[in-house]
Each structure stands twice: as C-alpha cells, then as structure tokens.
Amino acid sequence: MTGTRVATVSALALTNLAFGWSLGYRSIRGYLLFWLVCGLVAAAASRLARLSSPSVDPADRVIRCGVIAFGLVTLGGLILGFTGLTGTGAFVAFAVLCCAAAFWTRPANPARPVPPPDLGWLAWALLVPLLAFVLVVGQLQSPLTLYDSLSYHLYFPARWLLAHRVSIVPTPFSDPAQAYQPANGELWFLWLMAPFHGDLVARIGQLPFLLLGAAAIYAIAVRVGAPRTHATLAVLLYLVARPIVEQAVGADVDLICSAMLLATLYFGLVAVDTDEVGDWALWGVSLGLFWGSKYLALVFSPVVLVFPFVRGVRPRALWAIPGVVLFALPWYLRNWIVAGSPIYPASLQVGRLVIARGAFTREAMINTVFHAVDPKLLPPIVAHAFGVPLFVVWLPLAIAGAVFVLRRQPRWPGTFIVVVPALMLALFWFGLPVNVDSRFLLGAVAVAFIPTAFAFGIGRTSAAWLQATCVVALAWVLTGASGDVPMSLPWYMAGWLRFEGLVPRSSLALFAALAAVGAIAWRLTIRAPTYRPAVLAALVGCSAVGLARASDGSDRLALSSIFVRPALVAGWDFVRATVHDATIAYTGNNVPYPLFGDRLTNRVYYVSIDRHVDWSLHDYARVRRRSTTASPLVLARPSGELLPIDEHAGAYEDASRPRYERIEGFRDAWIANLRTLGVTCLFVTSLSAYEIDNQWHNEGGFPIEDQWAREDPAAFKLVYDNETVRVYRVAF
DSSP, X not given: OHHHHHHHHHHHHHHHHHHHHHTTOOOHHHHHHHHHHHHHXXXXXXXXXXXXXXXXOHHHHHHHHHHHHHHXXXXXXXXXXXXXXXXXXXXXXXXXXXXXXXXXXXXXXXXXXXXXXXOHHHHHHHHHHHHHHHHHHHHHHTTTTOHHIIIIXXXXXXXXXXXXXXXXXXXXXXXXXXXXXXXXXXXXXXXXXXXXXXXXXXXXXXHHHHHHHHXXXXXXXXXXXXXXXXXXXXXXXXXXXXXXXXXXXXXXXXXXXXXXXXXXXXXXXXXXXXXXXXHHHHHHHHHHHHHTTOTHHHHTGGXXXXXXXXXXXXXXXXXXXXXXXXXXXHHHHXXXXXHSOTTTTBOEEETTEEEEOOSBOHHHHHOBTTOOOOGGGHHHHHHHHHOHHHHHHHHHHHHHHHHHHHTSSSOTTHHHHHHHHHHHHHHHHHHOSSOXXXXXXXXXXXXXXXXXXXXXXXXXXXXXXXXXXXXXXXXXXXXXXXXXXXXXXXXXXXXXXXXXXXXXXXXXXXXXXXXXXXXXXXXXXXXXXXXXXXXXXXXXXXXXXXXXXXXXXXXXXXXXXXXXXXXXXXHHHHHHHHOOSOEEEEESOSOOGGGGXXXXXXXXXXXXXXXXXXOOHHHHHHHHHHOOSBOOOSSBOOBSBSSOOOOOBSOOTTOSBOOHHHHSOOHHHHHHHHHHHTOOEEEEEOOOTTTTTTBOOOTTSOOHHHHHHHTOTTTEEXXXXXXXXXXXXXXX
16 A cells, blocks of 8 residues: 555646746745645644544545645644744654644554545546546646635735734725635635645645545445445546536635535534544534635535534534634634624624624625525526536436435434435525525535435446446536527626536547547556556646647646626736836726736735724724715725615625725825835726726726826826726835
C-alpha cells in the first residue's frame, strides 16, 4: 500500500508542477512548501482518522481524513488569521505541530490494508475524461467561471494574505452580507494561495470536495442498504450534475458547504449506530465546518440536528460541542462582538423579539426581486438545480428508489435519507429570502441522488439493467439536445430549462476516446487492484496536461455564463499586463479580484469617499441608528434588491442595500484617503443595473470618483478607457 500511495502522490504532484510551470509559476520553493504542508496535514489527518475509529472501510477512511484535514486547515487559518500571523512559514509551522501532536497520542488502532472498492469499468470511463476536463477548465479558465470567486471568495483570502490577518473587508457595491459571512471556505483558499502567492491551486480549490462528496454519497447509500455496485450509480449521477461540475471548476464555497452537509449526515448515521465518543466528536467537527462555511447552512440545520434524538436522547452527542465551538462559533461571535448581531448584517430575532440588532431586518431581505411566492416557479428551480437533462433521468430513478426504500423495514435510516431532500426544499422555499437561486439547493441535490441506488432493488440480477441504464443516462446528460422546455419564466430564469449537455459537441469525440482509455485501463489492472488509484491519478493527470497544451480549455465543458461584460475583462487584462507592484483603488463594482495580478503583486482596496477611511458597514449603521433626521441622500439612496423603499429619517432597517458608505462623499476626504493608503492606480467601472438607479453617476454611468478624477488631470492621468472601464495613473 505504501508504494501505491507514493505513486498516487507523485502523479498528483507532477500534474500540479506541469500545470503550474506552464502558467508561469516557476518557483520550486513554492511547490516544495505546498507539497510539504499537504503531506504534513494528510499524515496528521490519517493518524487522527485511525484514532477516531478502527474502521478499515476505504470510503469511511476517505471521509474521515477529508473532514479532519479541512478542520486542521481551518483551525490553522483561524488561529493564525486572528492573531495576525498569516503566512506560508506560519502554516508550515502549524502543520508540523499538528502532525507531531497527532503522532504523540496513543498508538493508532491497527488497520489491515484494504483494497479500494472496485468502481467498475463504467466509473473509470467517466472519471478519466470528466476529471481531466475539470482540471483543464479550472486551471485555464478559473476564476472567470464563477462570479462570487471574483467578488469575495478569492478576494478576501488575497487581502488577508497580503495583510497577514483575517479581517472584515467591505463590499460596498454588492451584497453587504459577503463581508460578514462565516469563512471556513475562504480560509481553505487562503491556505492554498499562500505557498504560491497566487491562485494556482485555489482556483480549483473545490475539486477535493467534489471527491469528498462523492465518497459520502457512496458511503451513505451503502449504510442505508444499497449494494456497492448500485451505490456507484448514485455517485456517477452526482458527478455529472451541471451545477456541481460548475462549482468544481471554480472557487466558490457551495460545493464545500454541500460536502460538509453530506459528511455531517454520514457521521450522524454512524454515531447513531455506534454511540461512540469518537464518532460524535467527528460529527461535531463536520457540523462546525458546515455552519462555518456559509450562512445558508443555518437554514438547513433541522436536517442535521435530529441525530442526538434518534432512538432516545444521546448524552454522548455532547462531544460534538467542541467541534462546533472551534469551527463555527468564532465567526458568529466575531460578528456579534464587532457588529452587534451574529448573523450580521441581518438582525437576529424570534418572531417580533429582536435578540441582536443588525443593519436590517428579515422583512428588508425579502424585499428583493429574487424572492418568489408563486409555487409554479419551484419546478423550474429544482430542474435547474440538477441540470435539465439530468433532472429528466434522475426523477424516475429517484421515485423508484424512494418507493423501494419506504417499503423496507426497518424505517431508519432509509426513510430519513429519502425525506431529507424534500425537507431541505421546504426550508429553501420558506426560509430563504432569495429563494430562486437554485445554487442554494446544491446540498439537497447531492442527497437526492442517494435513492437512485435503490431504483433496481438490491438483488444481483439487476446489475445488467443497472449498467445499461447508467450508460444511457450518462450519454444523455453529457450530450444533451437542442431546444428547451416551453415555459414562461421571469427574466432572471432565461435559459434555465435548456436541454444543453455538459460537454460541447466539439469535445464529445475526445471525451469518448478518453472514456475508452479509462475502461481499458480498468480491465488491464483487474489483477492489481491496489495500484488502481495511482493508475487513475496518472491517467487523469496526463490527459489533463495534454489537453491543456492542445487548447485553452474553453471548449471542454459547457458552463453557464457569469455575465461579466467583455469590456470589464478587457480592463482587467490591461491592468494585468501593465500594472505591477501598485496600490489600486477600485470603485463602481465589487468584482475586484483580477486587479491583484497573477502573483498578487498589487494591493487592492475600496477607498472611502468620506472621512472614515477604515469604516465598514456596521460602523456606518451604528451612527445612522442614532440619527433622528432624514439623510440628505447626496450621492446614493438605500433600496431593496432591485426594488425601492420609502425615504425616511434614521437608519434604513427596511433596506437590504443601505449604501451607507456611498450616501455622502467629499472630494477632499477621498483624496486624503487615497494618499493615506498610497494609491497609485484608480480602476473605475460603470455602475451595474443593481446600483445605477440608486447612486449618482455621470453620463457614462460611472460613479462620482470618475468625475473627481476627470476634474484633476494633473493628479489623475487617464491611461485606459472603454465603455465600461476607466483606468487612471495617480500621482500626487
């Protein structure tokens, strides 16, 4: 087994090196530090996983190691980030301490080598081309694959890395909640960015969580009673779901959040059966990581809090508390202390009783064009959450599997797993203010694949039908068809019901060729199953590197548009090519991450236009709450999300977009702030449709900073200009 691990790790390291070298990351020190930290964390996680349970099941071990490794990285980020010690050397030192502590404990439970499960030729035929395509697209196209990675998922870690400290970063032109979200996922990206001082690995930072989610689906299906070959069907369907693949090629945190949900469900099922301290503790770790990844996790809490009460109250479930305290509480406690509410900028209230006051109420959050009340919109939202071709395949299989599970005895845990997606759908529809974003159903979609493992019963005679159905289903999902479902939908759902396949027609032949290679490799290794992980890693790595040399990756997967204007991308390209080692002030939008440059050579800030250079939303809200007079609304006015509100005195607790940072502005104060921060470049974009009706703008749609810069050509030299972007050299 040691030789297999060395070969697998070597294949992954060489793939990392090949991609990084071609993208200009040519510091051997960076690679060595990254591999060292990975090795130390992996060794510590493996040791702690063996201490938590004597299980030798490969899927169980993968899930335990994955959750513990994520927990160690998060713990290191929290400790080092809040103490101002963030940096590569500190991460290495922390990893060494973790590894030493893990091996200082009592001897691990002896574990006999167990070969990995035989996923079958079909799994290899899918995994080789799919993972290769994901690697190519992620390495060559990300972060321009997901909007939020540009807005804050990568922007925050970059700011933290340069400042060596985790802090609240203002987001004045977008959702104000971004600055206060629990950020375990961002700490993961921070750890990946540190050794390279760039996003070489962070841009595909969710890929490990794709594999962790697949392992959890497999393990849950087997635990519920599915044969291992049948459980593979659920995994394969999960891997080709368009929203999940789109997350795997980018740096959002939705896939991280859904993987932690799956892990929490799995450890909950295990802990209910064993009632062991180690299993309850690990359930608490995964639960803390889940709650600490996104506010969304709080909405889905009911589905994971039932376990301590199954078959009676479980006192040992109290061992879960340390995990929650370590990995979730710091974020909510920080917000409560600094801003006044643990879920800031929203207020925490029960009914009409306000427990902790935020910047606005839940009623203000519902004042959005993206809050739906018409149940007729729910089917297209759910279909889009799967991808329409996959939804057509999944629905009959899931119904057949659910009927089989519901008729079986005992009811637990099969009935629970079948009900979880429906419960999450109800929580999504009634609990979320923005309840049309199908991305928030990613966790429910992942769990919903598990019943498909029972679509053909549990007998061996169904294997042929199972494989035939899987081949047809995967072929349909990958190729798709032209046209869409004829249905009248709101403007923001345009294109949601297309039958578009996951792989463009131009790449189908190449995908099929790599699938054949994968199937043949599975057959050739049938007598050496222990070497299969290494062979699979080598095949995926070689295929991905070869594909990257042949194209830019843009035609490998059919991804949804992130609706970034080409003129904005052109502005980013200009900055990337001409601006280095500069301090850049941005304004007009909240997608500033590309301004850092390829190696984070620039420092990037939003610079306040009033006299409060270091204020965030909670500072402004606190002052506004004490005001009893109507605001002059000089440069901006509060509103809902694409919906208006009535003007009034005092704080705008009825506005989910209060825009306090932009209401008042003074040219002299702005200039002073630019000088304080040492700004040498100003990047101005025109206001988006979300902002332009509520902020002052000139004839080109640009904010007030552009007007001030144009009035002083001696200090602000215009060096780039298009319909969306203006770039100024700043020299005072």
